Amino acid sequence: MDSPRNHNDEQGQTPPSRPDTRAQDAALWKRVRQGDERAFDEVVQRHSGEMFRVAYSLVGNAADAEDVVQEALAGAVKGAAGFRGEASIRTWLMQILVRQAYRLRRGRKMVIPLTDAQEVPVKGPAEAVESRLDVMAALEKLSPEHREVVVLREIEGLSYEEMAAALKVPRGTVESRLHRARQDLKRILMIGNQ
């Protein structure tokens, strides 16, 4: 029997909930609150990559994703004094990021820019579902709430508690949304229970 999946280990990333990572984050944000400009740069260096992955998966193109991350980080630095440590820095940043992505999408009609899509070569119609374009198109068909939970879980590996904190909803809501989102995504991508 395969053991339950640990998303972060599979990706080889340092789990964000490790005490040393959180301690490093806390020290960094203390310097941000003190107005240390080098700390601002470190925040960008440290968090922009993973935030971009999430933003890209939410908004569908690199330019908008960069804007969303930029605004989210700028907002986080501006509001650093108000962060009281109830959640991890990462969760807090995800909360701001998700809101910014939602605002951007709400502000305009989001269409997948087919011109800049780089299709992964597919072997044939049977493998079409594995192309990057299909996955992004499939994500686009989900509601914003469903897309958020799928991206935060499948792309970023947040735990249910972290997602609940980032989305400001109860844990039970996260679980039910994720379940429905995955069922919808499987149907769109034609992944059945075989």
Place this chain on the structure above:
Amino acid sequence: MACDRTNEVQAYYDGEMEPRRMSEFERHLRACVECLRELESLKRLSAVVGQMEIPRLGAEAIERMKQRVREAAERGVLRLAEWLTAAAAAVLLVGVMNMPSGTIQHHPSQVQVSTVSDTRWQDLALGKTDSEMATADLVSADPMDVSTWLKPDGAQGK
């Protein structure tokens, strides 16, 4: 026959199932084709989504972000300064308005002045405009609520 435990597969798959329940659920999985199929479909879904190519942020993009963050931090300091100036002015005005009555005297030092509240900072972080952010939490004076003073018709700010 349909299994009524397929909705538990997700928590097991995500490693979110309570440890004390896992052993029992794994025994169930070994005997339940439907739950096993659900587990396999979740694995396939993750594999497909994981193949989605996501571009990496380039060095230039990161530098742009650093610049933007520095600018935002500077503006945040300026905005706070304007804020505190406005708060101080409001406090003085409340004190002045109450003094002439002779029956209620408020010294500025007795007026509750809220510092930048947590919600205010979060509003800044979420990029709300000034018009969106309420000034009701700016100053709270006893017995006068300055937010009602700021809105002569008594309506609360949004």
